[in-house]
Amino acid sequence: MKVLVPVKRVLDYNVKPRVKADGTGVDLANVKMSMNPFDEISVEEAIRLKEKGAATEIIVVSIGEAKAQETLRTALAMGADRAILITAEGEVEPLAVAKLLAKVVEAEAPELVILGKQAIDDDSNQTGQMLGALLGWGQGTFASKLELEAGQAKVTREVDGGLETVSLKLPAIVTTDLRLNEPRYASLPNIMKAKSKPLEQKTPADYGVDTAPRLKTLKVTEPPVRQAGVKVADVDELVAKLKALGVAA
């Protein structure tokens, strides 16, 4: 079966974001960008399915500026077979991404779409669920384990308080949580090979999808700064502080 894996280019998770002085957003000029960490886990899971013989082809897709090509090349170097880049200027909201992905699904007919549970820039945690709704497919969100068996996907999900297992009729949507797997590094020969793998370029207009944002960002500000604290010298002083706070008798 075919597996579709959407990936997003985001500010690298190690970089501390800086809010622009004019309050229009976070400064993304000249900062390191990488593949969203949850998407690396999605790509890895798809590759493992292929290695087990469960998947035949892995298509990666990204939506955004032309530089998202680098992100797709990374996925190809990890082991994806081919890539689709839908170039779009400005921020494309989860709803519009889900609509574009629904069109890609229509065209490519994968039986499984594996997405990250959230992107670490907008922290929305919406796209996979929205895609499930648009396609009328089942969804296994926050997956920490995925097993395919006889037309079903058995997904163990991380929920508040523990784990839950659901069974989904294929085709289905899975969104990955951190513990699903440990993504591999792309080796140099594979990075070289990835350069010759197919990468198709499209635009939202090709799919007839309107990507106009529904939410207007009025401003972006720094979170409130915490007051600098004090260091205590020993445990007795800490105990006294805890007693003063009323949490210790």
Added chain:
Amino acid sequence: MSVLVLVEHDNASVKDATLAAVTAASKLGEVHALVAGQGAQGAADAAAKIAGVAKVLLADDAAYGHALAENVAPLVADLMAGYDAFVVPATSNGKNIAPRVAALLDVAQISDILSVESADTFTRPIYAGNAIATVQSSDAKKVITVRGTAFEKAATTGGSAAVESVSGKGDAGLSSFVGAEIAKSERPELTSAKVIVSGGRALGSSEQFHAVIDPLADKLGAAVGASRAAVDAGYAPNDYQVGQTGKIVAPEVYVAVGISGAIQHLAGMKDSKVIIAINKDEDAPIFQVADIGLVGDLFKIVPELTGKL
């Protein structure tokens, strides 16, 4: 404006996260609560007593028993014909269902709001809480998830709403519940605890984690949390994880033991009222947000502290 709030429940009672969502929703208009479940009359009766809830809708059907998004979302989408906003606590259950509802209604979702600025304007954290965005929605209907720690909890008494039964399309046939492994704990729940003691990778092993952290938590009547590093290393179960990808907490007192303070972790706890850090590295980033810091070996300090409390 009329608002439908999805109640987070265990069939018999209403979970705390719902109470914060009710507070957020009541800033928008009249609040109706939806209890979807199987054998959930008890939860509906409890929801009817929440101050500020004007009506409770009870959808009691085997299809809603395990809150499968594929079944609950169409029910909500149909009910939304009569509402202007759908408000959900940002729990794993709420995050699973709400975007599916939003897409069925063809509206954007506003995730994890921190405040209601006006009927169409909200604030929400982005970049792991390193920036706060103020967003204005142009959609006719709003779908919103609410960060539980950002709003006061509505009172669980004082309300006297009528409970009305509703029904939906039932089982969509896309998914089924297989089983659950819910971690049992005698301690307070992490997201609603007043005091949290959290351990990091410096604990070194699962045995040491429990030997050092648990007695201190017991002394303080605290919930136990963990950093991602401690969870990934297997020192603590997944649902202990505090951070951007785990639970978001804001207790009165947060004690971080052997946690360096990576931005991913800070995103989950930096709204705590008082942060106490115990770490042997005096340059650890955790000390930049800690109100009270103690530099030293946690294996000496924590048992001594536990003994003196």
